[in-house]
Amino acid sequence: MQLRLDDEDCQVAFGECLGRALEGHGRVYLTGELGAGKTTLARGILRACGHQGAVKSPTYTLVEPYELDGVLVHHFDLYRLGDPEELEFIGGRDLLAEDALCVIEWPERGEGWLPAPDLEVTLRLADSGREATLEARSENGRAVLERLTAMPSLARCGLDTEGDAAR
Numbered sequence: 001m002q003l004r005l006d007d008e009d010c011q012v013a014f015g016e017c018l019g020r021a022l023e024g025h026g027r028v029y030l031t032g033e034l035g036a037g038k039t040t041l042a043r044g045i046l047r048a049c050g051h052q053g054a055v056k057s058p059t060y061t062l063v064e065p066y067e068l069d070g071v072l073v074h075h076f077d078l079y080r081l082g083d084p085e086e087l088e089f090i091g092g093r094d095l096l097a098e099d100a101l102c103v104i105e106w107p108e109r110g111e112g113w114l115p116a117p118d119l120e121v122t123l124r125l126a127d128s129g130r131e132a133t134l135e136a137r138s139e140n141g142r143a144v145l146e147r148l149t150a151m152p153s154l155a156r157c158g159l160d161t162e163g164d165a166a167r
Contacts, residue, residue, distance in 0.1 A: 001145055006129040011037050014132065014154075015044015018121075021148040022101055024049065024071035026140050027115065029107040032123035037130050038105040041121065042075055045103055049073055057105060062090055072100035079106045084113035119144055 005011045022028065022045070030038040043055040050068040057077045058064040066073040074095045081087070087110055096102055096115055107114055118141035122133045136142040148154060 001134040001149065003132045003134070004126065004129060005037070005132055008037075008040055011040045011130060012044040012047065015041040015046075016048040017044075017148060017151055017154050018144075019045035019048025020153075021144045021151065022048075022119075023144075023147075024073075024101050025099065026118035026144065027096065027102045027104065029117040029120045030103065030105045030123065031107060031120065033125070036123035036125060038123060039077075041123065041132075042103050042105065045101075046073060046075070049101070062086070063092070063095060065095075072098060074098075074100055074102045076102065076104040076110075077106060078104065078109035081106070081109040084110045087113055117141070 003014060005014055018041070028045070030041060032038055039055065039057040042057075046055055046066060046068070049066070049071045051066055055075070056064075057079075058075060059077050059079055062076060062078065062081065064075045066075065087093070092113075104110070104114065104117070107117065116137055118136070118138045120135045120137055122135075124131045124133075134145060134148075136145050
């Protein structure tokens, strides 16, 4: 599935739709170059789960936990990760095993240690906006994409969708 996100408001609105489709569970990898909008998308996902405050990328702490309306969300930012084994020292194995929603920025830094994602979202700069490509990597990821494409709010957000949701 491909989307064109014209501005930051679209990115957050899409994140909210994605957050609702995730239903509080799964592993989502957010990839893309620096400034592509990974944290902005994470902000939308967290809003869908009930978070109303600011969302900073947990670049130095590596993970920021949120408990929101009965949903546990772990927002990881692995940009400054020196070695994937560092995840073991912060309790990453336990955090990723919990019945939680794990949103992981810069997952390539944890390659070889992180479990496979349910959904991978790749963000690219495109003119003044962004392009997002979503790929399901598990049965749960495919179910999330099906729920996402069935959402009337996705079209109301003014998002331009292209591609096959079953991808």
